Amino acid sequence: MVVMAKPQAENLFFGTGFFSLAEDAGFPVPNPKGIPMKTQIELAREGITTEQMQTVADDENMDAAMIRDCVAKGQIVIPNNPFRKGQKVVGIGRGLSTKVNASIGTSSDICDIDMEVRKALAAEQEGADTLMELSAGGDLDAVRRAVLAATTRPVGNVPLYQAFKETTRKYQNPARLDPEYLFDLIEQQLADGLSFMAIHCGINQYTIRRLRKQGFRYGGLASKGGTFMVAWMDMNKKENPLYEQFDRVCGLMKKYDAVLSLGNGIRAGAIHDSHDRAQMAEMIINCELAEIGREMGCQTMVEGPGHVPMDEIAGNIMLEKRMSGHAPYYVLGPIPSDVGAGYDHVTAAIGAANSARHGADLICYITPAEHLALPTEDDVREGVRVTRLAVHIGDLSKYPERRDRDKQAAMARRDMRWDDLQELLLFPEVARSIRDSRRPEVSETCTMCGDFCAMKKGMEVFNQDISGDKISS
Known part of the structure; x- marks a missing residue:
């Protein structure tokens, strides 16, 4: 059926x-x-x-x-808010291809709605599976709605951004954030059509005490929403309302069948902080909350760390899968080195390939501008491309039975069938443009080798010996 x-x-x-939550709050029930x-x-x-x-x-x-x-079982989620028509259906989780998320959004320094729409469209054109609209400057409602109207991809966000920005605008003090306003804002954003949200439920007083007892960190805190929530809790001497009222969070997400992405607000911002006690405390809580949320009928996934040395990636994913009952894992990057700024899209691609290989389900891209500036449209394109390539590499190891495309591409290259090869590539337009800009004298070869072509000579020697599935169809 x-x-x-x-x-x-x-x-x-x-x-x-x-x-009952909505009815108790006096919301009309149509x-x-x-x-x-x-x-x-x-x-x-x-x-x-x-x-x-x-x-x-x-x-x-x-x-x-x-x-x-x-x-x-809660091992696959489908972010598909039914009140937003026409969005692409995307599955994230166990047994599926690793998906790529592209984050866009304004800042207090650069706020151009048209540019954010162009970035959203660029991410979609380059093959991003989901988008996160993470604006923190300008008319945040207008930016979100413009992006939702422009793209067919499932869109997510971090509601704490707008909550703290609007509170600061009104009171000049983010510590005056009213939890009731926060919950109302989550409802409003879901009603606009968001299909998933990164909500920082796993931060509590226990995790903050871990930060203090370990002498803070080498790299500080990396999560904007998470850091402002930590500051709110510290200044108000109160518990995180998103943790304290987790059932209310789940109720709102269920109302719009949106995926609750349990935000990684205490994630490491430096490889030397990776898997410290504070990060692990939040990870344990998020995995517990993922289990509670799905028992309530709410689709949930867990967010993973930002900066992780290569040798710890496999262990990180194993821990999340084991503790959460294989909830889908949304990994931010990860970035396995702290000295690659300017090329952190490459740094992160190395981490992303390893994460996909070991079981990550959704990877948030990193652009060349990471740690330096707000990404441009070109940065977005480059970030999506390298992350798509990275997760493809990871999936070749995660699912070795799915390597036929690479085999067909290798045979097309061997046979010097350039048109066939380009159609099998992840980025055929880029490959075609490079080849067309440097045409060889002999059309079968390329200008890398010219008449000293290994493929051409190999086919001359072994053409009659090709057999079995090594024969091109």
Whole structure:
């Protein structure tokens, strides 16, 4: 049985997933029967294969029942807010190809909505699977809605950005953030059509004490939202409301069947801080919350660290998978060195390939501007390209049975079938442009070797010996 998971009524702001939480808050309930919308994970547990699950199965060339079973277990998530029409269906998790996220957004120094829309479109054109709209300057509602209108990709964000920015604008003091305003803002942003959110639920007083007891850090704190929440807790001497009222967070996410990405607010910003006690405390809490959230019927994934030395990547992913029951792992980078600024898209690609190899499910790209400046449209394109290449390399190791495209490309190169080769490449337009700019005298070869071509000479010697599946189709 295949059904479409969708709301019973068309109401952009409130939807139909009405829980006692919403009714107690006095929100209007347009669904006259009061029937809550079921989430992908709830439907999967009832044995229902939704249209979204079937699409994921078709895209990944997998059995739909297997996709449904993994969704039911919380091992695959599908960020697909049903109140936003026309967005691409993307599956993230166990057994699926590793996906790439592209983050865009304004800052207090550079705020150009048109540029952010161009960056969103560039990321989509280059093959990003999801987008995060992380603006922290200008009219944040306008930027978010413009990006949502421009792209077909599932869009996520970090609600703490706007919460602290608007509080600072109003009171000149982010410590005056009202938790009720924060929850209202999460609702508003979900109503705009966001399909996933990085929410910093795993920060609590216990994790802050770990930072103090270990003498802080070499690289400080890297998460903007996480750092401002830590400061809010410190100044107000209160617990993180997102942790304290986690059931409320899940209720809002369920209402829009959005994926709760448990934010990594205490992630390491330097390899020398990787896996310190504070980071591990938050990771344990996030893995516990992922389990609690999916038991409540909320799609959840866990976010991973930013700066991790290469030898620790496999262990990091093993710990997340083991402690969370194989919840999808959204890895930020990771960056395995702290001296690559200007080329950190390459640094991160090395980390991303290793992360994909060892089981990461969604990788957030890094651009050449990381640690230096707000990315441009060209930075976005380059970041998506190198990250796509990195996760492809990782997937070749994670899923060795899926190497046929590389085999076909190798044979096309061997046979000097340039048109066929270019169509098999991840970036055919780039390859074609480079070759066309430096045409060889002999069309079968390239200007790297010219008449000293190993491929051409090898085919002359062994052409009659090619057999079996080494024969090009």
